[in-house]
Amino acid sequence: MQSYLASFLKNGLKLGQRLARPDILFWVLPLMMALLVLGTIAQKNIGLYAAQENYFGSFFTMVGPVPIPAGLAIMGVFLVNLLCKFLFRSDWSWAKSGTIISHFGVLLLVFGGTMTALTSQEGFLMVGQGDQNNIVEDYHSRNLVVYDANKNALVTVPHEHIHDGMTVSIPASAISLTIDKYCFNCSISMRPQNEQEGWHSPGSRMMLNKAPADPQDEKNLTGIEFTLKGAKDSDINGKYLTFVGFPKPPTLDIDDNHTLTIAMERAKRPLPFSVKLERFERDLHPGTDMASAFTSWIEIIDPETGNNFPAKIEMNEPLRYRGFTLYQSSFDLNGEKPYTILAIVDNKGRLFPYIASILIALGLILHLGIRITSQRLAKKKETAA
Amino acid sequence: MRPFFLSFLILLIGLSCTIQAHADDKTLPVDKFKLLPILQDGRLKPLDTFARSELVRFSGKHTFEGQDASVWLARTIFDPATASEDKIFKIDNADVRHLMGLEERKKPLYAFTELTAGLQKTFPTVEQLIEQPKQNLSTEQTALLTVHENALQYTQLLRSMSLLLPLNVDLPSEFDDHKETTTYLDLKKHAIEIEDSIRTIIDKRGNDPEKYSAAEQRIAILGLQIRTIESAAQGNNLLRVIPSPLEAGDYLAPWDLVGSGQATWDSVPQIALWEKLANSWRDGKSEDWDNTLSGLLALSKTDTRPEIFYNKIAPFQSALIFYALSFLFALASMTFNGRKSLTLLSALTALIALTLQTSGLTARIIILERPPVGTLYESILFVGTIAPLFALLMELRLKNILGLLSASFMGMMVGLLAMSMADEGDNMKVLTAVLNTQFWLTTHVLCISIGYGWCLVTSVIAHLILLAQATNRITQDAVKKLLHSQSTLALTALLFTATGTILGGIWADQSWGRFWGWDPKENGALLIVLWLVWIIHGKIAGQFTNLQVTMGYAFLSVIVGTAWIGVNLLGVGLHSYGFTEGLFVGLGIFTLVEMGLIGALAFAITKHRSAA
């Protein structure tokens, strides 16, 4: 048993040392650079978000018909290589201290990156002047949600799962929805006269068309056209449409006990506190339309801790509270009152880059210092001899 | 754009009928005039900068027939009828010249008065062109559009002071204030009475002016003149020289001040001074001119002198010349086996160039009140300063002229790049909110620019090592020494680029909450880091020979070029500074040349070795 464990450890060490070899890095780096270049160029056509997902956020991606390893795969190999090198092949000497510290910094950076990728949540919060809100909407995920009269979600289908022809049944009722047309990015047009039969307003007048996805993911207007079946009142059965941001999603009185609202919306999650917007300000460079600063004067209302306090959020000057970071992201001044749009980020790994950059810089400076002084010493010896 | 163009025809017709022409070649000194502040593109700048950038826009030059741009500007705004004869419109495109019916000249420069017929003729075409997206237009169409846009801008300039210039009017006695000259503003005071009188005349005699008496005709014409001047000045807000009495920090063009209702009693002395200034220019009264300018300058709270100084010495262009000299001296010194005097001369000229650049950067910091690197152009200026500085520091250590040679060479090359990037006129820009001064952004940009600088030094040294080996002009011992310096340089470059890249992430985290977003600029910076890491580790692990390592470092120039300038060509991402098409071709050619050069040198070296 003991010898088995010993051999296991020995083989493990061997494997570790093999995985620590620099030739792995030598081949990983060009791949990484190639991927970086491809992923950057691709942004021009498919946009930042899609390029990020395809090239850097997945294990494999296709270049034409050829599958190539993508960000996660390459980073994985890189991480294993670096970790093994750090654990099994480091030369723990004073002369190599700079290198070791730098390498450790890189490890921390990658570790923090992994943590961020796994735990961070991004979204935005929109508040009108004088209003209060705690619902964060996601930038990217959209859901099909069916609500009852009390605003309880009966069914939630993420947009990735929606496809043409699928049927969604509403629990505890005979009602079902058949998705006739799903478009991740819809364009809206008039429905021709001869196609209006069976449609309920406003679907009888407008129709959704599949449009190519916009490079900027936030701009995609996701929507569905669907047929409702199973209602006792046959007037209610028929075709409807709904899309993200539609102010009046279909709300149907199925029977005395059932009222259903069928909506497409951005995925939502609540913050543990509310944000009240006191005032929103935009400063322009004099004589131009170019903004020099955006400022939201807000009040944080935290019922859990009883902490209520005013705060200011400016471009480049976010507010951090209870692990969340609130950034000035955008605004809307077109309506009756100004709206501020705050990006809300919850990232457990956000301090790692700070520590890592200090370590990497420190290590490199140390390394350079040792290198230069040892060269000086060698020179002195040479001249002395 | 459209309504501007529609009113364009009215503008063309309404130009010279009312304002008195004033033909006098005498010009007054403009030293004080150029100091007057003007608000343009969100920045308060001296009229000198404004005049230069406007003149460059029209004619491609900083002076007009040997005259200072400010002289041209003064004539244009104070004496428009004379100025419109100035041949300042450069029309390079032969098709456009033909389309507008312009005569061919040695230099394709035309006066506004020569253009008017052609502008009217091509107006319908332009009306269609502006409806189309810009990228669909051909070169000729874009050129035609540019001519029209420039002409429109020019008419705005011509009319910017038309409310206080003397008019060619025949005043009926009841409206005569017995002033020496009558301006639009004088007339405007009587506009209500004039309108009233015209209404009475029409009630009495009908709409046909033929039936009016001579006195009645004079009043009718006066009414028409007021309306013509007014409509010609619609939306004239280019010359923002008068401080807004209501909004601190804002400046208004004279017409805008009167038209928008932003004027108060505070504007009265301002308008009076400008009227006096216009008259003293037109009458050539140098004492009045000087006193009025002093009066206006006393009212302004901004000191524009640093910028005048900057415009005058043009530090970065001048530095280019000194670097070229330094390069020649360094080469000469090499040829004569390191003659001391020549080396010193080379070092001296390089130092002068460096001093010029440093003072230029300092002036920019003072003028713009922000760190020196905010746009792509500014990053080139900065790298063009620090890369030679580093090379000179290296010279101090190595003392073998290679540092001098690299310093002057890089100073020249990056300087030329900067010149090609400096778009017409004023390149001092205010920044959008997200780029506005912030600790992390500043440290990031400075750090990464310094990293670029070290990368360039490394690349140049690598080139020199290759060149020396290929021509067999160097001992093995010397090569060894140089290789060591090269590694030190590369490590320094790595230190700054790596730290700078991470600082960029930290800035992004501070500003909008995500550390890394695979944005092109970020990827570009990362590419440099990865390249350096690759070469350094390839060397340590023994996968690369010394020659390959040197080749890799030499190729850094292309990697830096791509990451620094190339990613801006993609035109995507959060902080792309600008989009320039010609650079894309330039970058492609540069990459091919470098590949060819490095390949050829390596080939020569291996051939030597196998022969030996």
Place this chain on the structure above:
Amino acid sequence: MKNASILIVFILLGAGLTLWYDQDTTPDNISAKEIVTEKNMQAVPDFTISTLDGKSLTLGSLKGRIVVLNFWATWCAPCVVEFPKLVALAHANPDISMILLSSDTNTEAIDRFLDKQTDETKTYLKDPDIAIARDDKRKITADLFMTYKLPETLIINKKGELAHKIVGDTDWQGDEIRTLLESLREK
């Protein structure tokens, strides 16, 4: 193994630091109400008018009161529309002095215009704090105040400084004006 433990300690330290940093920070307290940008106040130049009922009035004599100075004319449509509202505003706020300075070329036009007003407005007009005058040759309107567009209204605070300028007509019963007057009263 020693190396691994160092690594783990560091990572735990980083994570701990993050949590501590995020939880422990209490943001600075800033109140939105505290920061109201102070505008650069300028003293309005003095002038004297003779009102339609033959009295002479100097702006300087109205110090300590809120003054609304309105440039108008009978031939200016928006001016005519806001005229009764301005009169009503002055009537409803006894601490306001209203000066209605007309650019008309003759007094008869103004008289005719006033004749056509509702009985209510006519009653309000008897208020001594409302002064109507004709600006002969636009000496005050154009020469002194550079006003070429009508209507324009200056709101002058108790110290005789310009508090607000309104170009064109406005909603004189609206919230904005109410808040503005409120803030002028406080000082």
